[in-house]
Amino acid sequence: MAKLKIGICGWGNVATGLYEQLVSENEANANFEICCIGARRDNPICDPGSTKILRDIFAVVEEDIDVLVELIGGVETAKELITRALNSGKHVVTANKAVIFEHGEELIELAFKNKVQLLFESAVCAGTPAIKILSNDLIANKIFKVAGMLNGTTNFILSKMEEGASYESVLQEAQRKGYAEPDPSLDVNGTDAAHKIGILAALAFNSGLPSPNFYIEGIENIQTQDFTYANDFNMTVKHLAVAQLNENGVELRSHPVMLRKDSSLAGLKGVRNGIQFDTNLLGEFHIAGSGAGKESTASGLISDLFALSRYSKSPPMLYPDFSSKPPLQNFDDLIFKYYVYLEVKDEPGVLALISKIFADHTIGFDKVIQKDQLENNNVPVVIFTDPIVESEMQIALKALDSHQEVLNSKIIRIEDL
Ligand code: HSE
Secondary structure (H helix, E strand, O other): OOOEEEEEEOOOHHHHHHHHHHOOOOHHHHHEEEEEEEOOOOOOOOOOOOOEEEOOHHHHHHOOOOEEEEOOOOOHHHHHHHHHHHHOOOEEEEOOHHHHHHHHHHHHHHHHHOOOOEEOHHHOOOOOOOHHHHHHHOOOOOEEEEEEEOOHHHHHHHHHHHOOOOHHHHHHHHHHOOOOOOOOHHHHOOHHHHHHHHHHHHHHHOOOOOOOOOEEOOOOOOOHHHHHHHHOOOEEEEEEEEEEEEOOEEEEEEEEEEEEOOOOOOOOOOOEEEEEEEEOOOOEEEEEEEOOOHHHHHHHHHHHHHHHHOOOOOOOOOOOOOOOOOOEOOHHHOEEEEEEEEEEOOOOOHHHHHHHHHHHOOOOEEEEEEOOOOOOOOEEEEEEEOOEEHHHHHHHHHHHHOOOOEEEEEEEEEEOO
């Protein structure tokens, strides 16, 4: 069988990681030939040997290749590169979730038109299989809900914070290890996980890619003390992205949550990602594995390349029906239980004030604890609430914040998995 001729575009952490795996001793590599690399500059961490180097990444499209592997990142230039490759009759493999989330429909339609494939296994969970499992192996299932820890960097940071490390030092470590995006704010502010859940939602619910107007919150305000208070109730803090389909449309969100420690995803530490699918035939189905880093991403990319090398008549994956556009549910209408952290003045009547505000908004307490005085003489009050609609909780928080006795407030939503 002829080898699949590959052109790699980009020469950063992920691209050099792919190259290293493609030239390593591995049976699958007999199927591939690396023809050229589009690299604007050399990378001291990897010697490409005698492989042809093109300084103009767009020149890779003109080479005698079967597939272009887009690893330049970003959105608009990547879109242009993928467009040109597809229009030139080349398959495209990409790890770029931002470009798939923002332009996936148009690019996949272009791939159809040109009778080539656009594959993106490593755009979600890096090498941990999720995309082709969802599009192929779960085909007989109706999927109701997808809940995923989809960002390796944030799980790495939260796991280390749980052990007492500081947010800043762990973020730098995640960057050194090659887990974070070139702009790490996309990891920590929840956007990267939002792109991934948007892609999974389209595949799971056989619908178009959602608009980005859903609730997205990052981990920037999570503090070590939140783990301590969560631990008192056998819970931990994670970042979760959720897609759920019901009669009112699609619920989509990406934000920190508190999870019971014995829940399916809570035990996943470090750079691991995990997804729970709620399905009709398999019930709860889980996947978990490394979600970032060059080795993991190379694993996902090579799975796509291998699928292409075997591709003759049947396509490697089934794409969703983009014409179906279920409405996005309003986040303010969703119902959660909440962890509420308040830093308040240590004065008589403050607990009564808090109780009154919660009662005024029909928010029930599940548990309330007043902790020891802080160094600044204020006291932390930690409340776990009964279920309440998001909009009502936001109004109650505003009411609390309007009192000078309340110095700080924060909520984390509690997820029952
Ligand atoms: N920066 C991403 C993460 C890489 O940390 O999950 C994999 O998509």
